[in-house]
Amino acid sequence: KVLAFIGLAHGFLLWAGDILFIYACASLVAMQTDNFSIIMFARALSAFGIAVGSVVTQTMLRDAFNGDELSKVFSLMGMGISISPVLGMLLGGQLTLAGGYHYVFLALFVMALLLFVYNLFKLPETQKEKHPIRLGALSARILKDSKIWLSAILVALYNTALFSYYQLGAFTFSELGFGSEQFGYSGIALGVGTLLGSYLNKALLSKKVSQRTLLWVSAMQLTVGSVGVYIMLDSIWFVAPMMLVVISFGIAIPNVLSTALSDYKQQAGSAGALFGLMYYLLIGGGLALAGVVQQLGVVLMVCSALAVLATLLRKQ
Numbered sequence: 644k645v646l647a648f649i650g651l652a653h654g655f656l657l658w659a660g661d662i663l664f665i666y667a668c669a670s671l672v673a674m675q676t677d678n679f680s681i682i683m684f685a686r687a688l689s690a691f692g693i694a695v696g697s698v699v700t701q702t703m704l705r706d707a708f709n710g711d712e713l714s715k716v717f718s719l720m721g722m723g724i725s726i727s728p729v730l731g732m733l734l735g736g737q738l739t740l741a742g743g744y745h746y747v748f749l750a751l752f753v754m755a756l757l758l759f760v761y762n763l764f765k766l767p768e769t770q771k772e773k774h775p776i777r778l779g780a781l782s783a784r785i786l787k788d789s790k791i792w793l794s795a796i797l798v799a800l801y802n803t804a805l806f807s808y809y810q811l812g813a814f815t816f817s818e819l820g821f822g823s824e825q826f827g828y829s830g831i832a833l834g835v836g837t838l839l840g841s842y843l844n845k846a847l848l849s850k851k852v853s854q855r856t857l858l859w860v861s862a863m864q865l866t867v868g869s870v871g872v873y874i875m876l877d878s879i880w881f882v883a884p885m886m887l888v889v890i891s892f893g894i895a896i897p898n899v900l901s902t903a904l905s906d907y908k909q910q911a912g913s914a915g916a917l918f919g920l921m922y923y924l925l926i927g928g929g930l931a932l933a934g935v936v937q938q939l940g941v942v943l944m945v946c947s948a949l950a951v952l953a954t955l956l957r958k959q
Contacts, residue, residue, distance in 0.1 A: 799925030840893020873940030
């Protein structure tokens, strides 16, 4: 994800088709080699494409939507994101059984190529006005903006809470006497939880519930879920309160992303790249610390406490 920094230099000047082409080429290289170093280089190149693609996609949405409508769109995107890991685990497992990692990279290459062709002919331009890029001044402004920092911290905390499960949960399952197959099934359940959270967020926004209220709802859900996981970690039933954690993710992330750059509408692409760099670095640091702690309940409790504090300090 740190390669998002490189994307600041020129990545956001590329449109989405170019990013997909880079990703497709990287997947093709990884598919054709057995050399570990070359595979790692190809994965780094694909990480560049994905990191920049994330920024470009968010920028396009911010160009086209505002306010609650933007949050609803992010919720719909969250539904897709929640389904993708489930499909990825199932499809990836079958492809690996059929032809090893070569088949996995082949599938990624084909999907990226199909999306590239579609975007080449169908993707509209969303930026209505061109504005000069003053990256130095913009960087200084963002670094002094407490709302941006608190938004990046919230994104990082909810992502750390979610992905620490995938990072540490397999070890917990093993300690409880369960295998990788059962852990995979739990991933399906959590994917449904994220989908439910995104749907609830969209439904509550339609009923005119304020985004700040939704952030508090998600912070409380994260707290209750974290306490439940901490208490029940010696039983397989800890997955039940973990559902609250992933539901809180589905509610919080769309509302944070849709409001974080509301003051940077004219420089959404550049500001989005800087914002993405901030929270990617924070997520990486959070997951590194989670790996050091090696206790899911403790990691979630810390994330929930900090999320409550950040929500309290962040103004809508």
